[in-house]
Amino acid sequence: MASHISLTTASLALFLVLLPTSYASPSVPESDIDLVEFPLNLEFLEAEFFLWGSQGYGLDTVAANLSKGGPPPVGARKAILDPFIRDVIYQFALQEIGHLRAIQSTVKGFPRPLLNLSAASFADVMNSAFGKPLKPPFDPYANGLNFLLASYVIPYVGLTGYVGTNPKLQGAASKRLVAGLLGVESGQDAVIRALLYSKAAVKVRPYGITVADFTYRISNLRNNLGKSGLKDEGLVVPPVRGAEGKSRGNVLAGDQFSLSYARKPEEILRIVYGGGSERNPGGFYPQGANGRIARSFLQKSKAF
Ligand SMILES: *[C@@H]1O[C@H](CO)[C@@H](O)[C@H](O)[C@H]1NC(C)=O
Numbered sequence: 001m002a003s004h005i006s007l008t009t010a011s012l013a014l015f016l017v018l019l020p021t022s023y024a025s026p027s028v029p030e031s032d033i034d035l036v037e038f039p040l041n042l043e044f045l046e047a048e049f050f051l052w053g054s055q056g057y058g059l060d061t062v063a064a065n066l067s068k069g070g071p072p073p074v075g076a077r078k079a080i081l082d083p084f085i086r087d088v089i090y091q092f093a094l095q096e097i098g099h100l101r102a103i104q105s106t107v108k109g110f111p112r113p114l115l116n117l118s119a120a121s122f123a124d125v126m127n128s129a130f131g132k133p134l135k136p137p138f139d140p141y142a143n144g145l146n147f148l149l150a151s152y153v154i155p156y157v158g159l160t161g162y163v164g165t166n167p168k169l170q171g172a173a174s175k176r177l178v179a180g181l182l183g184v185e186s187g188q189d190a191v192i193r194a195l196l197y198s199k200a201a202v203k204v205r206p207y208g209i210t211v212a213d214f215t216y217r218i219s220n221l222r223n224n225l226g227k228s229g230l231k232d233e234g235l236v237v238p239p240v241r242g243a244e245g246k247s248r249g250n251v252l253a254g255d256q257f258s259l260s261y262a263r264k265p266e267e268i269l270r271i272v273y274g275g276g277s278e279r280n281p282g283g284f285y286p287q288g289a290n291g292r293i294a295r296s297f298l299q300k301s302k303a304f
């Protein structure tokens, strides 16, 4: 009896050792793995941007293991924030660390990609959004309002990605995870939008351009780069685009039924690479995003 049990235990242990780590969680079907891993790219970016912006240090200081050996971000800095905004952004940072842990404990994951979080990288986005160089160049780290405008650029993209991923998932554990990530990611987007909405008519210094116009331009840029129609809306819209076609105020973005828009990974890459192509890295990801989905687009272009 005893030898039978120990044999079973030994073969079970051997089985587990031979099992590739990414399949170690039986509740995540293989077809879900790449879909659940892909968002790590955005979660890494958000964790670093919010941590650096609020605290002046990044993941390597607070949870180095989560980077899985990926290079530290380039150009991230502590922002000049009032205590309220700093508090909110620090909470976002901690939430992103939780998200990284949640994803990495469900699937194997991959190393942090190289992230370009320099002021110049955000300035590039704003220049593209306005179709001309802002003078002086936009600096996300200069003050709270600028940091919120820069924050408008990212969590929303993650949100649309989770909405797009959900119907493709097979496993209950993956669906639960993605629903949980989507909930908090859209909460972050709502907080950012509400804070900006309270200043919609304020002119961003020294440009003399309103907060509402900044969000309109950034959303338009993302629509153009994503190349998949209208999935992004600023804080003030023609009433036909507002909830029930009746509101100019647009504190949350949504389709004609006020449902969140969905984006595919390639649309997300077109936006965060800054150039409208999932095959040409750049923008916040100078060497491209990581994981099988993002790398598959790069390999195709290299084969050319
Ligand atoms: C983090 O990494 C260190 C060194 O590689 C290791 O000793 C430690 O156990 C890791 N901690 C966690 C929580 O994985």
Ligand SMILES: *[C@@H]1O[C@H](CO)[C@@H](O)[C@H](O)[C@H]1NC(C)=O
Pocket: 074, 116, 118, 120, 121, 124, 286
């Ligand atoms: C980061 O972006 C800025 C602005 O585009 C660029 O000048 C700089 O070379 C980039 N850094 C890296 C490491 O890609």
